[in-house]
Amino acid sequence: MIKLTSVSKEYPRRGAALRDVSFEVRKGEFVFLTGHSGSGKSTTIRLAHFADRPTSGEVRVSGYSSERLPERDVWKIRRRVGCVFQDFRLLPGRTALENVAFALEVTGTPSKAIGPKANRLLSQVGLAAKAGAPVNELSGGEQQRVAIARALVSEPVVLLADEPTGNLDDRATRGIIDLFFELNAMGMAVLMATHDLELVRAHPHLRVLELDQGRLVFDSAGEAR
Template sequence: MIRLSHVTKEYPRSGRALDDVSFELRKGEFCFLTGHSGAGKTTVLRLIHMAETPTSGEVRVSGYSSTRIRRKDVAMLRRKIGYVFQDFRLLQDRTAAQNVAFALEVTGARPAVIRAKVAKLLAQVGLASKAQAYPSELSGGEQQRVAIARALAHDPLVLLADEATGNLDERATWGIFELFRSINSAGTAVLFATHDLDLVRKSVGARVIELDHGQIVYDSATVTV
């Protein structure tokens, strides 16, 4: 579903961020992406989101190729990808429900359809009772749940999480992580970039890809025992 083949990414001033990175994420798979600061995690996610293009190599996502995709197809592709950030990025002047609805309004869906979908999404992330709250009235963990509900609005094939628990305490981190796991059990693939090795260690059996200076130094899927 997602395949990076010999991807190298160079930025004009900072040089090589990724160096010959190849891996595949299958439909419904859960995978951690770890590595020190600057290792290239966010760059991998941005390439999958086609917010960046590789300097060489190819990124394929759900039938689209980074070498051929047209600008107008990028918007279509992004509906298949949910993106969750460390800092939530909610609209502060909109309620939880309005934040989620906003993602659906761009598709031109009817208001009644949007209302029903928003209610379902907020219930799915355990936030039905806070639908009318503004972000400033929500805890960090609750704000992240809203951001996850928003990311799920288009029933994406994959959720990309970039340090999605980076601003949360241990308890909230675990709650959000469990939410990602339950979303994954329902069939959505998850690529979860994190510094939090504690989280990785506790998740026995999950796939782990480790980046170091832009190269994959470990991929549990290719380790044979």
């Protein structure tokens, strides 16, 4: 699903954000990506979303390669890969339903199908009752649910999440993680960047990748991969 092979990423004047990173996330896997602030987590998520390209090495996601996919075709990846962020990135002043509906519109959903599908997605993330609420009047946990519903519009096979619980309290965090588990149980691969070690330790059965200064220093699945 996601495969990084000897990936390095250098930013002008900043040196290397990632150094020779290789790992693979398979279909239906749930993986935590951990590491201190500045270790390269967000860079990894951006590369996996093709929001940026590696300086060297290859990123493959859902069959597409960073070496071969032209910039004008990046939307094809976005149809297969959903992404959510710490700061939600919703349209302020719009309702939960409008936020999801807008994403459906952009992906070419026939207009008659948009309303029912947006409502169904909001139900899926446990937010049916708040469909008509402006997103800025929702709690952080609820806003993240809207963002997740929006990420699901194209029925992705991979969900990327960059510190999705970074702005949430413990209770909302558990709710979001449980929702990720539900989506994962339906077959979606999840790569979730977090510096919250407590959260990672609370799920010892899940695979953990750890970055340190741009290097992959630990993979709980071992060297065999």
